[in-house]
Amino acid sequence: MSPSALPAITYNFAYLDEQTKRMIRRAILKAIAIPGYQVPFAGREMPMPYGWGTGGVQVTAAILGADDVLKVIDQGSDDTTNAVAIRSFFETTAGVATTTKTSAATIIQTRHRVPETPLVAGQILVYQVPIPEPLRYLEPREAETRRLHALADYGLMHVKLYEDIARHGHIATTYGYPVEVEGRYLMDPSPVPKFDNPKLSESPALQLFGAGREKRIYALPPHTRAVPLDFEDHPFEVQRFAEPCALCGAQGVYLDEVILDDAGRRMFVCSDTDFCSGRRAAGHRGVMAAPYEEPAADPAAAKAGDAP
């Protein structure tokens, strides 16, 4: 059913009413003013379940303008259910232009990744956050974690990292790796792989984090330091991949493992589908890449078409 076939149900631009947007914008402004601090906001019910990005969607809805170009990714992909659903949600309710190209987007809503293409000034990255509280693992009481933040009392977080090293020999936290923002607030960067942590710090883009279930918004303004916690003798390190992307041959990017058959054969490909297809369009080839073809209209076809 196309939107035009609907009867006279109309939505406000970008679904949320203007009062709600203003409330959320106030929270965003406060979050920008206090980098890394979790600002509570009166989260609304959204036409999607919690866990599907309701926090990110509300942030996006509050900042979206008619001339914005929106990109939505889920685990680096533009073509997974979550990304497709949210993109079409805003196409429907705001009628804004959408894109899969990182460089063409003004607002990028993301679940669990930072795009490989470096962000630039003027872009806004909106993270979907499941659990905003980095101390939750060790301290279940919300009142207490807020007090710990107020007092910058973050020894607890190091206890978690200590436990990692004691149990695994290294810091085994591979995603949602906690950062200290401008020497003050401890922040959970949402479950991005720790590979992406360096991209968070001092980014020229504005980064906004929305947690729908817990109704919290926090932010990293442009050029804000976000330093991963670590120990002197166990410094923070990003993951390294032994081989380049099997499709585009890129190195130094975050790769997804794809199981190929029952015998356990596998391949590693860029998690960022836009970055990967861009490289292939530019003529880069990985060891398992098919000869380059013009991508189909549906972006999902790009990856599927390349799979053996």
Added chain:
Amino acid sequence: MTAAQTVPAPSAPRPVLPDAVLLQVAGLGKSFTLHLQGGVRLPVVANVAFELRAGECVALGGPSGSGKSSILKMVYGNYCADAGSILVADAGGPVEMVGAAPRRVLRLRRERIGYVSQFLRVIPRVPTLDVVAEPLLLSGTAPEEARRRAAELLARLNLPERLWSLPPATFSGGEQQRVNVARGFIAPLPLLLLDEPTASLDAANRQVVIELIAEKKRAGCGVLGIFHDDETRAAVADRVVDVIRFSA
């Protein structure tokens, strides 16, 4: 709680002790009120008065129940006196034991007054050698030296060496008493209180204790003791203070 127990106010005249007097007891009285038995009051002693000088051993005499142990315990601060005064010579001048603040009493015990009770109060798990060495450790002696001297004393008291590393809880009465004596004699404190130190000892060990007391006296120590057997008392005591005089 502290206000009632602190040392006299600065305005009170400072007590003085004649030269060489280590302990001066005057007008000392004690009774027990047994609240569990309808508040019955048991008088023990009244108007106790005596002095103890350096290098002297004074024995408290009198039949059992006459209050000898109570006097000793008041001097050690273990019992509260109802009345009177117990002046103890201290480096900075005499200290009134009656009504002294707990911390003052503890310091006197650490620096001035040793006490050998009739029974060893056993500390769980602490080896005999350490039980004996403890008073020396507390006064700042190095652990090695303290243990060496403890071993010396235990050897003199004929405690078998194989027992030294064991806690004394399971020892016989005589063995425990020798540990107790060693612990009491090890520290060089100027005032030593002995409550029947030879009660469960054989003749040979009794003789060792008599020698130890004589050594303390030669070292200028004042000894106040209760001795159950006439032989020991005759061997060590310069004077006997008959407690019967003070019966309340």
Added chain:
Amino acid sequence: MSTPFEPNEEQPLLQAEGLTHYYGRRLGCRGIDLELHEGEVLAIVGESGSGKSTLLKLLSTELPPTSGQVSYRMRDGAMRDLATLSEAERRLLLRTDWGFVRQHAEEGLRMTVSAGGNVGERLMAVGWRHFGEIRDEAGDWLDRVEIARTRMDDDPRTFSGGMRQRLQIARNLVTRPRLVFMDEPTGGLDVSVQARLLDLIRSLVAEFGLAAVIVTHDLSVARLLSHRIMVMKEGEVIEAGLTDQVLDDPHAPYTQLLVSSVLAA
């Protein structure tokens, strides 16, 4: 018990004046005055409901007094009214200069964090950032409290009651506090386990010259560990003094009853 300490005749470490707490209309404790000096161990004894745990909570700032005040001599020598400390100062005090050993280990330990992490937490909280050093220090403390280093990466859920209490002690003492609060530290333990724990507490208190406030209903624990004792009944102190003097020559009817009720082994 007598342990070495350098008494500061001038100023107590901890001082309480007229400390009173009501739970609504019900009395917790009333009009408590006390002084505790460095290296001194004070036992608070009494039956359940006598107000001794309330007093411990008031002294340790876990509970605000209805009236009265608690002062503490900070490491810089200044005597501070604890009610005027900022929350940040109070927490710093709690995890550096103070310790709190609780009867129930699960209230004093992080049960899902390894023994080493439990001991290391205070170090990390005060800024230690070298894993190897934290681990070495934690290991030294496990040695001190007689927990095998091989258990360092096990969490306390796998420990016996006595081990948990010893771990609590290590966790608290690792920052070399000057004052430790203990709430029935040997409660609920087997007698032989108790003896070992008491001996450990006794030797650590002596070694580090710790001041301690120990709440216990067990007079033998008080006798073994404390220099001074306060006997509480119905929210008030009814007798106080040198531990051996109060226990050997009790004056108050209730203290006489308590002392005479002890079963001799």
